[in-house]
Amino acid sequence: MQRHRTMLLLIIAILLSLFTIHSSISSQATADQGKHPQTPLLPETPGIVNVDGDVSLREEQNRNYWNPHTTGLTDASAWAVTFNNETEISLRTTSNEAGHVATGAWWTTGFKTNKKLDLYGSGPLQVVASFRANVAALSLQSGQEWLRIAFACAVQRFDGSVVYTETDFWDSPNALAAPSGNVKTGGNIVYRGGDVVEYKIDQAAIGEWKNYSVDLTRHINSAWSLKSGDVLESAYIVVEIIGEVSVTVKIDDFWLTKLN
Numbered sequence: 001m002q003r004h005r006t007m008l009l010l011i012i013a014i015l016l017s018l019f020t021i022h023s024s025i026s027s028q029a030t031a032d033q034g035k036h037p038q039t040p041l042l043p044e045t046p047g048i049v050n051v052d053g054d055v056s057l058r059e060e061q062n063r064n065y066w067n068p069h070t071t072g073l074t075d076a077s078a079w080a081v082t083f084n085n086e087t088e089i090s091l092r093t094t095s096n097e098a099g100h101v102a103t104g105a106w107w108t109t110g111f112k113t114n115k116k117l118d119l120y121g122s123g124p125l126q127v128v129a130s131f132r133a134n135v136a137a138l139s140l141q142s143g144q145e146w147l148r149i150a151f152a153c154a155v156q157r158f159d160g161s162v163v164y165t166e167t168d169f170w171d172s173p174n175a176l177a178a179p180s181g182n183v184k185t186g187g188n189i190v191y192r193g194g195d196v197v198e199y200k201i202d203q204a205a206i207g208e209w210k211n212y213s214v215d216l217t218r219h220i221n222s223a224w225s226l227k228s229g230d231v232l233e234s235a236y237i238v239v240e241i242i243g244e245v246s247v248t249v250k251i252d253d254f255w256l257t258k259l260n
Contacts, residue, residue, distance in 0.1 A: 049256040050105040072099025086252040095244040104236025116231035124226040127216045131254040134209045145243030147172040158229030169202040197223035
């Protein structure tokens with residue numbers, strides 16, 4: 001009887017922990033969207049940094065401005081980024097694959113100025129990233145794969161080094177199991193190590209469009225403590241995997257806005 005009671009208490013504790021994690025993530029995503037409500041944006045909107053957030057140009061222009069690329073994957077994987085009124089990332093991998101597909105705005109092709117964006121004046125400047133996302137389809141072959149879908153950015157620091165800040169809106173259980181993260185104890189850090197800090201902002205429902213508004217510089221400053229000379233090099237959507245995965249992600253209205 002005592003054994004059964006102990007097991008019951010353990011199950012209740014696990015369920016309460018999972019509820020706390022979900023509530024924390026949902027509250028964070030809602031809070032960010034409340035601070036920066038979605039409004040229709042166009043390239044000429046004041047403060048807009050990037051050229052082509054609404055995929056409204058010819059296919060070859062969209063491809064140039066969004067600069068899709070892959071890292072780490074081999075010919076055993078099939079991937080594509082297409083532009084037809086929206087940006088679609090599709091990726092299918094085998095069990096031995098590890099890498100990512102990314103697309104977004106790089107300073108050389110996607111920023112209006114063709115210059116890296118200063119992130120610090122007398123203090124951290126405010127840059128907001130807004131986008132619509134739809135994790136349209138997803139399959140993990142064994143359930144043990146590592147998959148994350150995120151909005152991410154690269155910052156060149158005042159000393160010339162480059163660091164990465166990522167905000168995940170879908171993670172597999174294995175991606176959340178990194179020992180350097182604290183999501184399972186109610187925090188919002190998925191991973192911290194080396195030149196990467198990764199935050200959890202949501203767990204998107206499969207097949208549903210959702211608006212996101214991310215205070216980009218708040219996350220960067222929290223991760224790296226912004227200083228004079230820090231500049232934004234790129235901001236992008238990334239799908240990263242380890243193992244056998246099939247996933248499709250759609251993105252639209254992807255804008256970077258400098259508010260001050």
